Amino acid sequence: MERIKNNKLFYTFFLIICLLGIFLRLRLWFYNPGLHCDEASLALNLFDASFSDLFKPLIRLQVAPPLFLVLVKYFYRIVNLHYTPDFSDMMLRFIPLAASICAIPLFAYLVNLIFKNKFITLLAALMITISPCAISYSCIFKQYSTELLITILIIILFKTIKFNEKYKFFILGFAPFLSLNSFFIFPGCFCELLIRACKEKALKKFFTGLILFLIPFLAFVLFILFPIMRAHYTNMESYWSPTFAIAGNIGGYIKILIYYMFRIDKPSIFAGLFIISALVMLIKNFRLAFYTTIPLLITYFLTLTKHYPLSERFMLFLLPVVILTLIYPLSLLPKKVYEYKPVLNYIIIAILIIFLLYNSTPLSVTHLKQEYGKEAWKYLAQNYDGKTPVIIGEDFVTNLYYRMFYQDEINYYDMAFLGKHNAAYTLETLPAGTWYFIITRYDMIYYDFAKLLEKKVEILDYKTFELEPDSRKLTGLYIDAPSSVVMKVRKK
Numbered sequence: 001m002e003r004i005k006n007n008k009l010f011y012t013f014f015l016i017i018c019l020l021g022i023f024l025r026l027r028l029w030f031y032n033p034g035l036h037c038d039e040a041s042l043a044l045n046l047f048d049a050s051f052s053d054l055f056k057p058l059i060r061l062q063v064a065p066p067l068f069l070v071l072v073k074y075f076y077r078i079v080n081l082h083y084t085p086d087f088s089d090m091m092l093r094f095i096p097l098a099a100s101i102c103a104i105p106l107f108a109y110l111v112n113l114i115f116k117n118k119f120i121t122l123l124a125a126l127m128i129t130i131s132p133c134a135i136s137y138s139c140i141f142k143q144y145s146t147e148l149l150i151t152i153l154i155i156i157l158f159k160t161i162k163f164n165e166k167y168k169f170f171i172l173g174f175a176p177f178l179s180l181n182s183f184f185i186f187p188g189c190f191c192e193l194l195i196r197a198c199k200e201k202a203l204k205k206f207f208t209g210l211i212l213f214l215i216p217f218l219a220f221v222l223f224i225l226f227p228i229m230r231a232h233y234t235n236m237e238s239y240w241s242p243t244f245a246i247a248g249n250i251g252g253y254i255k256i257l258i259y260y261m262f263r264i265d266k267p268s269i270f271a272g273l274f275i276i277s278a279l280v281m282l283i284k285n286f287r288l289a290f291y292t293t294i295p296l297l298i299t300y301f302l303t304l305t306k307h308y309p310l311s312e313r314f315m316l317f318l319l320p321v322v323i324l325t326l327i328y329p330l331s332l333l334p335k336k337v338y339e340y341k342p343v344l345n346y347i348i349i350a351i352l353i354i355f356l357l358y359n360s361t362p363l364s365v366t367h368l369k370q371e372y373g374k375e376a377w378k379y380l381a382q383n384y385d386g387k388t389p390v391i392i393g394e395d396f397v398t399n400l401y402y403r404m405f406y407q408d409e410i411n412y413y414d415m416a417f418l419g420k421h422n423a424a425y426t427l428e429t430l431p432a433g434t435w436y437f438i439i440t441r442y443d444m445i446y447y448d449f450a451k452l453l454e455k456k457v458e459i460l461d462y463k464t465f466e467l468e469p470d471s472r473k474l475t476g477l478y479i480d481a482p483s484s485v486v487m488k489v490r491k492k
Contacts, residue, residue: 006342010118013349014108014125020353021104021129028139029097032090034374038062039141040401043092046073047404055224057231060397066224067177068143071095085374085405089141096145100138103149104129107320110156114288114324115331119338119345123330126349127323130356132263137316143179147317150179155291155320158189161209163202169209173216176225181317184302188294192287251275253300253310260312261319274326281328288328292321372465373398376438376484379463381406384436388488389413391426393439393449417443427456430491434460437487444485453489461488 035043041060046069049058054069072095079091108125115121128134137144154175161168175182190210197206255271264270278296281289296318302308338345377399380390391413392399403410417423417439435457443449453459465484 006118009343009346010122013122013346016353017108017122017125017129018104022101024130024135025097025100025138028135029090029093031139032086034085034372035089035092035141035398035401036371036373037397039092040373040398042069042141043401044397045069046076046092057228061232063180063228063232064143065146065176065178065180067174068095068146068179072141083405085377085402088405089374092141093139096140096142097138099149100134100145103134103145103152103320106149106152106156107323110152110159110320111324111327113156113159115327117331117338119349120327120330122345122349123352124323124327126352126356127262127327128319131261131319133261133312133316134319137313140313142313144313144316147179147181148319150175150182151185151295151317152320154182154185154189158193158291161193163197163200163205163209166209166212169213170216173213174220176217176220179317180225181314184295184298184317185291187298188290188292191294192290195287250300253303256310257296257315257318257322260315261322270326274322277325277328280332281325284332285328288324292325295321296325371398371440372484373402373440375465376463376486377402377406379465380436380438380486381409383461383486384410387411388434388436390436390438391415391417393417393437393443398440399438417449423449424452427452427491430456432491434488434490437485437489439485439487441483453487457489457491459487459489461486463487 042058042062042064045058045060045062046054049056051070051073054073055066058064072092075094076091083091104125107128108121111124112118112121134145134148137148154172157168157172172186175186194206197203251271254274255267258264258267258270258274262270278289278293282293299308299315299318303310308314386409389411392403393416396416396418403412413435415426417426417437423443439449463486465486
């Protein structure tokens, strides 16, 4: 009877945590902020390319796993409803949203598979549920939530795989098609599997499975990864150099990683606990460390050698291994501690849920949008007079995406403000009359657009769309300029 009661309590709390995770993610999804430039660039790739073209290098400096793009494009097409800007944004973000939601129960399954402890399972599920990083990127049209999910699935498959299950090895070889970060997870997983093969005297089956794995894996490397690297990676070192500069030592790296995962203002204590937990794991359960410590060290090494950026969105796939490491010491407590008064475990979880929601950011987490392109275009469409030509600014990708929804309503001018000299030339040669400009903060800052305007035109209307203070803090964009501007001007 006591066991049945404990199981009911476990599933009740697990359901509460899952529903909380769904609520926090759906809340942001329905909030539905506008796409920022990277999302818009990826969306334009998606619309312009055929399904087969998605397996080739993308344009506009975009890189994304091909099967992720195929899934989004197929879903976007199959819905096939009248697309407004709001509805289009939601449909593009549906696959990342679904991946983030699915990650919660699957991670709980993985934790229970490893530790076989209901309290630790609930705690781990709660941590991934309320991670502000996981919530924020669940509603961005990029692959980061999918990579988080694939990390969990890879570890589950390696933990449960049997050497005679050849099809699982073959399936694992397709992981890079959905997550480029699977390259960081595979080495440790295969090392642990090799140790298990030696113990079970199944080396022949192991190498047979490895060959099956390599068929799709090498096909991806040769025909997709290498062309992508040739097309996009040559100039990225200078672009990411500020992040490489702060990855000087492993302690600082862990501190930044903890901050990225949970956005704790003072992550030093948790970083120290993480390092201690990782060392204890290496001593007590080094085979589990293959799944957790090895991916982290590989990522750190690639950052240290300037091959992988130290950026929040690129680190989200490590969230499961970070949580597994942090909670590992709890698995060393005697079983009787958890069995003494099982109801105490659920009281602790309930207190943690209340405390974490009250003292952290999940309920007030802000989308990491850096532009207000959608809002600017809505404003323009609502106030448009039906004839005045419209010129877009240098950061035109977001503008190109949103203007698709107003093709028949707005009169576009075929010039754009591209660079300081071009902007000055465009304003100089602009015919007399009334014009609309729709520009972003890049135009305002990079070539002092405001001063150019003062000399050349009379401003009739000026509407700004400001970056929210919380978004400025989260993204580090303390830029003294509006995110987007719509203005109506007259040139004499």
